[in-house]
Amino acid sequence: DSGIVEGSSISIHYDPMISKLVTYGPDRTSAIERMERALDEYVIDGITHNTPLLREILGNERFRSGDISTKFLEEEYPKGYSGGALTALQKGELVPSVAVLHHLKTNRTPNDDSVNYVISCDEEKVPVTVTLQNGKYSVTFEDI
DSSP states (O other): OOSOOTTOOOOTTTGGGTOOOOOOOSSHHHHHHHHHHHHHHOOOOSSOOOHHHHHHHHHOHHHHHTOOOTTHHHHHOTTOOOOOOOOHHHHHHHHHHHHHHHHHHHOOOOSSEEEEEEEEETTEEEEEEEEEETTEEEEEEOOO
16 A cells, blocks of 8 residues: 555556445445446546446446356457447437537637537537527537
8 A cells, every 4th residue: 555656657467456446235236336326436547547447347237147257358358448339328418518518618708609510429420509598508419
């Protein structure tokens, strides 16, 4: 615990030992759901970490059912983990958020108005319209 200080170099062989996140629940499903929430709120600055991989594993049906072994990663990610793909639902939640944030950053006039943008999401170009009306934003776009 005392061997790491600001500016230390952490080998990939030791990064899982830097921080532990433990959750519990009355059953496996409850504990996994609590872990999902905890990982979604977990903040690690300054070092590369494996939180996205852990979050994806928690959504894996085989893991959720407990049908795992020490070969789980090798079997589920035979080519290694290269990041998860967003689901249509996740894209549908992410695109409007990004559009409004971009609008707030680039459009300094808080007048009722509609502005068109194109958001890149997983190499798709998504045309969106951000509308400000009576202090409320709405975003329209085609299904992704």
